[in-house]
Amino acid sequence: MMAAPGKGMAGPAGVNTTSFQKKSRSKLVSIPGTRPSVQNGQLIVSTGVTSLDYVIGGGLAVGTLLLVEEDRYDSYSRMLLKYFLAEGVVCGHEVFLASARDHPDEIMQELPSPIVDEVGSVKTKEGQAQQCDQENQDTMTIAWRYQNQPKVQNALASSVRFGHYYDVSKTMEPEVRQAVKCHSFYALQESPTTTESSLLSSPYHALLQSIQSVIRKEGFDGSTPQSKVRNVLRLGLHSLGSPLWGDDLCCTDNPAHCHALTTFLYALRGLLRTSLSVAVVTVPSHLMQNKSVMGQIIRLSDTAIALESFRGSEKETNPLYKDYHGLLHVRQVPRLNCLVCEVPDTKDLAFKLKRKQFTIERLHLPPDLSETVSRVSKIELAGGCGTTATGNKHLDF
Amino acid sequence: MFPELNSILSSSPDSFRSGDFIVLSDRQADASFLIHHYLSFYLRAGCKVCFLGLVQSFSHYSAVSQRLGVSLTQAREKGQLVFLEGLKDSIGVLSQEESSQSKLPLSYLRSPGAGLECLFKFVESSVSQNTENEDGEKWGPPVLLIDDLSVLLTLGVSAGAILDFTLYCQATICSELQGNIGILVRREEEDVEDEGSNLLQKGLIHQCSLALHVEGLPTGYCRDIHGQMEVWWRSREDAMYNQRKVFHYKVHDKGASFFARGTSSALL
Numbered sequence: 293m294m295a296a297p298g299k300g301m302a303g304p305a306g307v308n309t310t311s312f313q314k315k316s317r318s319k320l321v322s323i324p325g326t327r328p329s330v331q332n333g334q335l336i337v338s339t340g341v342t343s344l345d346y347v348i349g350g351g352l353a354v355g356t357l358l359l360v361e362e363d364r365y366d367s368y369s370r371m372l373l374k375y376f377l378a379e380g381v382v383c384g385h386e387v388f389l390a391s392a393r394d395h396p397d398e399i400m401q402e403l404p405s406p407i408v409d410e411v412g413s414v415k416t417k418e419g420q421a422q423q424c425d426q427e428n429q430d431t432m433t434i435a436w437r438y439q440n441q442p443k444v445q446n447a448l449a450s451s452v453r454f455g456h457y458y459d460v461s462k463t464m465e466p467e468v469r470q471a472v473k474c475h476s477f478y479a480l481q482e483s484p485t486t487t488e489s490s491l492l493s494s495p496y497h498a499l500l501q502s503i504q505s506v507i508r509k510e511g512f513d514g515s516t517p518q519s520k521v522r523n524v525l526r527l528g529l530h531s532l533g534s535p536l537w538g539d540d541l542c543c544t545d546n547p548a549h550c551h552a553l554t555t556f557l558y559a560l561r562g563l564l565r566t567s568l569s570v571a572v573v574t575v576p577s578h579l580m581q582n583k584s585v586m587g588q589i590i591r592l593s594d595t596a597i598a599l600e601s602f603r604g605s606e607k608e609t610n611p612l613y614k615d616y617h618g619l620l621h622v623r624q625v626p627r628l629n630c631l632v633c634e635v636p637d638t639k640d641l642a643f644k645l646k647r648k649q650f651t652i653e654r655l656h657l658p659p660d661l662s663e664t665v666s667r668v669s670k671i672e673l674a675g676g677c678g679t680t681a682t683g684n685k686h687l688d689f
Numbered sequence: 690m691f692p693e694l695n696s697i698l699s700s701s702p703d704s705f706r707s708g709d710f711i712v713l714s715d716r717q718a719d720a721s722f723l724i725h726h727y728l729s730f731y732l733r734a735g736c737k738v739c740f741l742g743l744v745q746s747f748s749h750y751s752a753v754s755q756r757l758g759v760s761l762t763q764a765r766e767k768g769q770l771v772f773l774e775g776l777k778d779s780i781g782v783l784s785q786e787e788s789s790q791s792k793l794p795l796s797y798l799r800s801p802g803a804g805l806e807c808l809f810k811f812v813e814s815s816v817s818q819n820t821e822n823e824d825g826e827k828w829g830p831p832v833l834l835i836d837d838l839s840v841l842l843t844l845g846v847s848a849g850a851i852l853d854f855t856l857y858c859q860a861t862i863c864s865e866l867q868g869n870i871g872i873l874v875r876r877e878e879e880d881v882e883d884e885g886s887n888l889l890q891k892g893l894i895h896q897c898s899l900a901l902h903v904e905g906l907p908t909g910y911c912r913d914i915h916g917q918m919e920v921w922w923r924s925r926e927d928a929m930y931n932q933r934k935v936f937h938y939k940v941h942d943k944g945a946s947f948f949a950r951g952t953s954s955a956l957l
Contacts, residue, residue, distance in 0.1 A: 500780075554843040555783070555798070558776075561776060562776035562777060562780045563780050566776075587877040587878075588842075588877075629748065630753060631756070
């Protein structure tokens, strides 16, 4: 039994959560799978995709909400949700999954399997030493002065393992999955209960109560004295706002309960702020008729990204985008406990789902080296100088 | 407190106008750094501050104010600061637990159609309790700061009810008690049809005596200049009635710097 005082955090009388300072920079607990952020000392977890961690400023801060706007066929946003849950399983966090379309057990069975040799090197130090020995066996002949220098690390991966890689062609072994506690909420199984407030339509209200009871029972908010090691709860909420949740936000221009989802997100953020949990919510924004609601939802979350996949659109055949599967837009980055936020380098990001990695990179347009292109551009330039509407006449003076 | 902003607005913790109604608005940018400025400004000036923090936790404001040189926990203990934490108390109100006295101001979460009367009563009671500080003197004029008001729209309260609430607050705090009000409202893009938000914005600008509007640069995204801020002096008694000026700003760790358009240090 691990005693709470050993961790240096809340004492036994932790009912009033004044000593529970989730955002304190010093005296942070060491929970596996988390580390303090290099920017502001916030406790962060990995989203499961290393390049996404880099884009949102190092990782997802514990106590915050990541909003993912789904792509048109919900293929990549669902993949991101699975990466997030798989990362939770591998790090030993507790997992809560709520969905309305597919049963949560089905989603859990589809989790990608972690790439074994990297997981192995986390667990056993001997594995790492063996790798080093193999490298040292090839002595350098030309750059022999650098023989004894440590091997240069890739900029995105730090020496402390944070974030893992997954192989999407294989699913996670059931034994690995069952090693962590998994809670689920399936909207179609809940019987609609009549609540006094007509504001929260029943699926969201039941979901909120389910999340609250899990947090309280397992002690993530510090209310029960922690007799076990502190842990993080990962919440994955799939496709909130879709009609399957009983919400008509995506069906009509003036929905009857247009504030159900926004009130739920507000309360969810309140829950997250007062407990050791982190949530990823996917929302089908392309279905929403009322555009201002999406803006409100983004402002109610902390980090917000949007995925736009090329599949099925005219961009799929565009040669400029042939290396990528879609674009990633960073809509919002949070300012947590400080005035500044992590301003990204560039706003043109594109993603590609490879077997072993979900890469997000700056969108590089390949140089146009064809002759026909330069001729077209000359015509367009000439056509702009006050000629007739048809711009494809050569202007020969 | 941002010294450059103080000089732009010609105010300082020792001498500032009373009866001021300040509206901070933004469109596709984040004006929350201005609310941190006003919080530390009025605490330094020795006023009694009632802060409605509806969108962030107390520790967030506390951490930022620490960098600006003011301690919120001390101010709260001394009685100078009354802080309403919207996020933390919201979950208790929504899950229909026992409605204790302290949860009453957030009753709009359960019945948004009823309006913000309870919230106003909470504000009124906290600014009229004028407790004394350590030296036995009374605190300065009361100040109400709200971050942010537009979240009430997303929770289902009508724009009319919110405007009623601000009118009541203005009558009580600005006119009767000669205090100040600072409100943050956030907005979406111009072309999005959102009647409630437009109504709220126009109503507040009409009531206010000073409006600070924060936006992104019209030319696009830039790392060194985070955006532009428009200052609109609206109060009638001032010599600067109905004057507007635009500044560029950049937010950094311990404050924000404001400069005239085109004079960013990155360019010169």
